[in-house]
Amino acid sequence: MTRKSEGNMSVHVHKARFGAMLLVVASLGLLGTAGCGATGAFTWVSELPRSASTGDQDFLIRDTDTVNVRVYQQDAISTNQRVRPDGKIVVPMAGEFVARGKKPSELAKEIEAKLKGVLVTPVVTVSVEQSAQITVSVVGQVRNAGAFQMDPGSSVLHALASAGGLSDYASEDKIFVLRRSLPQRVRFRFADLRNGDKSSIGFGLQAGDVVVVE
Known part of the structure; x- marks a missing residue:
């Protein structure tokens, strides 16, 4: 491979990462106003109390339910x-x-x-x-970032699948969920989601959640 080709590939990779980061920043900006810990501190999903991880038990009734x-x-x-x-x-x-x-x-x-x-x-x-469907955003290193409609309590794996799966540049142990009601990000490993880890699969998504893949 020539130096010119290597340079072009580097530019494409940089643009892909930069575009994904813009989507992350936009989502974090929206959640930041609600007091959610968007960066830095996190809690592994396995360390969450059950009441915080089950998204389909204490949800609020909505129109059309x-x-x-x-x-x-x-x-x-x-x-x-x-x-x-x-x-x-x-x-x-x-x-x-x-x-x-x-x-x-x-x-x-x-x-x-x-x-x-x-x-x-x-x-x-x-x-x-x-129940009426909820909207969950998936941003960062996924193939098709965006906002998706799904059933309340859907899993993080379901959200990732809706976004086309992880991109080639994704860190499989740096998957986070941002939620307004939680003070810190909730962290997941893709291997745990794929292998059916109870705490990872049992985490139910709620309306307004943002899934971030770094």
Whole structure:
């Protein structure tokens, strides 16, 4: 290979890395305003408490989610319906409730309180049977960086696959997730994701998460 060819290849590699870094910087800038630790400190996913790594358990109800309200031994009051565009649902004999922005457990307690005027000891459970998709961004050393729609609680491996996989220049042990509610980046190894490591695969993505591959 001639020196000129080597020089051209070096320029192409530099441009590829620079372009990927611009995408990373743009995403980190958005998250930085929310107080998320974008650079420096990190926590390995295996060291996270379970409550922080399961993205699909404490999510908030959103418009178009299908909500299942079960009132114990009261089929006539129980209901299954989609959250309206105004964020509300209607429960028979209890009236309207704002579901948007609440955890299922919070909504269940509100419905129970309202039904105490109708039933002696109402027991209510609320679950989301069908949830609207979330948007997750994947940036850095991947083949097709961008924002992708996926189900709540999807894995980091799913997000990487959506972005076409790692690029030839990716560091396989430097995969991070940035989340507004966490003070530090969460770090992953690609080998752990590929081999089905429980803590790595069990980490559920949430709306607004950014996956960064260095």
